[in-house]
Amino acid sequence: MAAVEHTSIAKPVQSARPNWLARDLIGVAVILAVAVLGYFLFPNNLALLTRILAIALLVLSIDLVTGFCGVATLGHAALFGAGAYAAGIAAVHWGITDPFLMIVIGAVGGAVAGLVSGAVILRGHGLAQLVLSIAVVHLFHEAANKASTYTGGSDGLAGISPDPIFGMFGFDLWGRTAYGFAVALLVIVFVLLRLLTRSPFGMLCRGIKEDPIRVRAMGASVHGTLLKMYVISGVVAGIGGALNAISTQVVGLDSLSFTLSAESLVMLVLGGTGSLYGALIGTVSFMWFEDFVSAANPFHWLTIVGALLIAVVLFAPRGLYGSAQLLLERFRGAGK
């Protein structure tokens, strides 16, 4: 192939580049500020906050395949649960209790689950794809139930006791260490995902979502790209699962459930698909609202959550973040 010619055509585009860098830094700063605020506002509820962060990783992971690639799934907890069990089994049965190692093992478990479920789910399209994803999470659930020597079956896998972080910060009763660990993990994953979604691979995924036939006509492999994204998504969900295993010190079958899969998809839709911020906002609002309403009205809270969801889907179909963005754009447009 001929070497690329360097022409003398002016490229004025180059100057306005670090715009997104600044925006990402602001994004990270906001996440950290909210995390610190949560720590001081709800010091007795750090366990819930930590769970929110673990689930946020799952919702981000769904966003990667659903929001960025257009693959609908109701079985993504399979990836989260695989990460949780991988980390839990490593700790309980193999004595691997270093929290960082457990996260890595969770990420690998999630990646393998992503590869397996992606290979199955991507065989179908549309409704068939959705049904396959449900089947996959049920199979994972059943497998974990049957392999009770390793997983503890329906009793759950207990006795996970992670080492102190850097040998200094033990996982205390109040959950401070777990919360700090979770915030750090989320921020790191978030930054990496921002880079990922802007990379050539991220562009290719957006292209597949918008027109797979055009992507093929460019010589790119649609199936291969989607499978790769599924594996990456598995890494993210697996980290979330491992984080949950470390912070709660147990892994239950509910981490591999259809319910969790469906709920986290709802969180994504609530926040807004196709945006990492939407995924985070959706998770935080849903879980906070669920906790708040179930405490305020233990009898009818599900009804209230249901009504809220219907309202969002009908009146803010782009989700909370997407709609806020739209409003802001209109507001700016009107201000000119």
Added chain:
Amino acid sequence: MSAVFQVQNLKKAFGGLAVTQDVSITLNPGDRVALIGPNGAGKTTFVNLVTGHLVPDSGKVILAGNDVTSLGPTPRVRQGLVRSFQVTRLFPDMTPEEHLALAVLQRTGRSGTIFGHYQAKPDVMAEVAELLHTLGLDHIATRRVSEIAYGQQRLLEIALALALKPKVLLLDEPAAGVPQSDTPRIEAALAGLPSDLAVLMIEHDMDLVFRFAKRVIVLAAGAIIFDGSPADVTKDARVREAYLGSYANDRSAA
């Protein structure tokens, strides 16, 4: 001279309708061929068949000596067989710059990289700038495709094909939907193509056909009825018959 592209006895029927009837075409490097024919003659179907977007009932497609009949569209593109679409297929939320960058990255085996930004790759940006310039799209390089005029989308469709540096280029009505004032851009882009590239262009604009093509193939009702020089095509009785009454109305149809 060895052929770069051979289509042998290609057949395709939709239900009972034979849309491609025993079509054979050979292209050599450097060929500039126009494929013409009335609407519904099966021109687009022919492109879909040879590029792997449709599966033929029988026949062979040979690209640079390799039988690619059983391959999907993706590997054929990688082997140098590139097409453009009659009805523009682009990513509505992406910019022309992003489209072309993705094509260049794909061609150079970098579309799977998960870190780094295309704007930080000078070779990509230089090539993109050149393509944008050739087709007169520089001023809308960073607008979303859904916000640019259809004529500009058509030009981007062509730029995208060129960005893949094909060995065989199939253009499906590249000038359809492009304002008359912009067709010279298409011609300039075609004139600047490497001389060893084989181009087959489907086109209704006969002025464009006569300026571009050294050879004209006429398809009617799924069969080739003429394959020869531009000078002879208008004299051919069968061609006239095929076009009689239909050609005048064709240009406005999709």
